[in-house]
Amino acid sequence: MRDSAALPVAVVSLGIAALWYLAAIGLNWQVVADMQTRAGATPDFGAMITLTLSHSRPLLPAPHQIIEELWRSTMTLPITSRRSLVHHAWITLSAALVGFGMGSALGVLLAVAIVHVRALERSLMPWIIASQAVPVLALAPIVIVALGALGMTDLLPKAIISAYLCFFPVTIGMVKGLSAPDALSRDLLRTYSATPAQIFWRLRVPTSLPYLFAGLKVAVAAAVVGAIVAELPTGAQAGLGARLLAGSYFGQTIQIWSALFAAAIVSASLVGALSLAERLVVRRMGARA
Amino acid sequence: MNTVLLGMAILVLGAFLVVRLARLEGRVLSLAAPLAFGATLILLWEVLVVGFAVPMALMPAPSAVAARMAMSSHLLAQDFAQTFLKAVLAGYAIGCGAGFAMALLVDRVPFLRRGLLPIGNLVAALPVVGIAPIMVMWFGFDWQSKAAVVVAMTFFPMLVNTVAGLAAAGSLERDLMRSFAANHRQTLLKLRLPAALPFIFTALKINAPLALIGAIVAEFFGSPTTGMGFRIATEAAKLALDMVWAEIIVAALAGSAFYGLVVLIERAATFWHPSIRS
Numbered sequence: 001m002r003d004s005a006a007l008p009v010a011v012v013s014l015g016i017a018a019l020w021y022l023a024a025i026g027l028n029w030q031v032v033a034d035m036q037t038r039a040g041a042t043p044d045f046g047a048m049i050t051l052t053l054s055h056s057r058p059l060l061p062a063p064h065q066i067i068e069e070l071w072r073s074t075m076t077l078p079i080t081s082r083r084s085l086v087h088h089a090w091i092t093l094s095a096a097l098v099g100f101g102m103g104s105a106l107g108v109l110l111a112v113a114i115v116h117v118r119a120l121e122r123s124l125m126p127w128i129i130a131s132q133a134v135p136v137l138a139l140a141p142i143v144i145v146a147l148g149a150l151g152m153t154d155l156l157p158k159a160i161i162s163a164y165l166c167f168f169p170v171t172i173g174m175v176k177g178l179s180a181p182d183a184l185s186r187d188l189l190r191t192y193s194a195t196p197a198q199i200f201w202r203l204r205v206p207t208s209l210p211y212l213f214a215g216l217k218v219a220v221a222a223a224v225v226g227a228i229v230a231e232l233p234t235g236a237q238a239g240l241g242a243r244l245l246a247g248s249y250f251g252q253t254i255q256i257w258s259a260l261f262a263a264a265i266v267s268a269s270l271v272g273a274l275s276l277a278e279r280l281v282v283r284r285m286g287a288r289a
Numbered sequence: 290m291n292t293v294l295l296g297m298a299i300l301v302l303g304a305f306l307v308v309r310l311a312r313l314e315g316r317v318l319s320l321a322a323p324l325a326f327g328a329t330l331i332l333l334w335e336v337l338v339v340g341f342a343v344p345m346a347l348m349p350a351p352s353a354v355a356a357r358m359a360m361s362s363h364l365l366a367q368d369f370a371q372t373f374l375k376a377v378l379a380g381y382a383i384g385c386g387a388g389f390a391m392a393l394l395v396d397r398v399p400f401l402r403r404g405l406l407p408i409g410n411l412v413a414a415l416p417v418v419g420i421a422p423i424m425v426m427w428f429g430f431d432w433q434s435k436a437a438v439v440v441a442m443t444f445f446p447m448l449v450n451t452v453a454g455l456a457a458a459g460s461l462e463r464d465l466m467r468s469f470a471a472n473h474r475q476t477l478l479k480l481r482l483p484a485a486l487p488f489i490f491t492a493l494k495i496n497a498p499l500a501l502i503g504a505i506v507a508e509f510f511g512s513p514t515t516g517m518g519f520r521i522a523t524e525a526a527k528l529a530l531d532m533v534w535a536e537i538i539v540a541a542l543a544g545s546a547f548y549g550l551v552v553l554i555e556r557a558a559t560f561w562h563p564s565i566r567s
């Protein structure tokens with residue numbers, strides 16, 4: 001099954017790259033043509049294409065320009081340099097990870113409470129769902145201003161926004177997972193005269209793990225988005241969001257795209273790491289998959 | 290001291306009320322518990338903020354937010370029209386429509402489906418909202434660039450869900466259609482699209498809040514001097530948090546109403562699905 005997907009994915013990726021190059025030539029053509037006319041030069045067709053793909057501030061940079069910039073700003077610069085993308089990615093990643101930890105813990109606790117206390121399920125659940133209709137990211141400026149007034153800056157406000165985005169998928173998945181054991185299994189444990197605690201740890205928790213991991217994967221992607229957006233309204237000095245903002249102020253498109261790619265790499269590797277952890281944990285629990 | 294006592298009293302009373310109301314059954318009555326819970330929270334917020342004289346720059350009282358909403362209703366309506374009626378609705382329609390059309394195309398070419406689906410799933414997990422500065426550069430400061438961000442955010446969830454939905458029709462039903470000598474179009478219209486509807490509505494529901502978030506965040510990167518995201522960013526910088534909360538309440542109401550509308554249409558369109566019949 002996995003082998004059969006590799007070829008189509010490769011072909012489609014190549015197709016996207018080819019389309020990208022065509023789009024880059026098309027979008028940058030006018031800019032380059034204007035520049036050449038002003039300079040009094042009349043390059044031929046081939047030279048024009050080379051110029052559109054090597055412009056320093058293009059409307060759409062070509063993929064190889066982004067990869068070059070990524071390589072230059074991650075591998076050639078020292079990690080402590082303020083121009084190193086590793087430095088910026090780490091600042092965003094650390095906030096996202098702290099927020100992910102807080103949000104997931106809150107999400108699991110809420111789910112455990114909801115499953116055990118009926119009044120909470122009836123009264124809290126609608127509000128948890130409504131909390132997601134609030135465009136959470138719009139809250140970012142408030143949280144940052146309010147916490148800044150309390151003397152909290154840098155990592156914590158960003159982490160709190162990430163946590164707010166994280167808890168929902170975890171809670172929903174975990175509530176579903178903790179109530180997933182069927183009546184037959186619960187009856188079986190009751191015939192063994194298992195205590196509620198034993199039912200919880202031996203039946204409900206193991207059954208909920210696949211649901212928990214599904215929620216965690218959604219949550220970790222949301223945490224990265226939260227950390228990036230939280231850097232926007234305050235004019236943060238460092239982080240991937242700050243790179244996006246600075247790039248958009250100064251028209252440095254290559255910088256914007258490389259920050260975007262860095263964010264995508266961070267996000268995808270976090271989801272990948274969770275998938276790996278899921279496979280290990282589920283196998284340890286004795287699942288046949 | 291009095292504030293703490295009053296707060297505690299509200300908390301105990303509210304908890305008692307919520308626990309009692311949670312026992313009620315019935316469609317309308319089961320709303321009582323969550324409403325009581327919300328009312329308790331708002332009352333507690335008001336009492337604590339007023340009692341401890343929390344400065345407006347930190348946390349405005351609900352009454353102050355309500356007063357601000359009444360006072361600036363004209364400005365709020367103008368921002369709502371700019372962000373929601375123009376950017377969100379246009380972007381949502383184009384993004385969902387394009388995702389759906391792409392899914393129909395991908396469905397006809399199995400090779401494309403196997404190649405595009407993993408990529409679509411990957412993109413759905415990426416911080417797509419980050420393309421906002423690029424869209425502002427391409428499409429200008431007005432609502433078109435915000436709509437473009439919304440298109441990019443809503444396209445992939447729609448694509449992935451519709452493709453999954455088109456594969457959802459059972460093989461028994463497909464065989465039946467084949468034995469009726471139905472062609473591709475007939476099978477699509479009479480069997481596979483109806484079977485895909487629950488999946489399509491899932492994407493529509495996922496996309497509703499996403500679209501609002503995308504439009505608001507895109508305004509942080511530059512906008513004309515109107516719009517919900519613009520207002521939130523500038524008023525937060527001025528520490529006028531009552532206005533920020535007013536915008537957020539409008540956004541929350543608009544988001545909930547939008548989501549609710551999609552759910553209503555879903556109920557009418559997929560009345561046959563077990564999750565709605567039961």
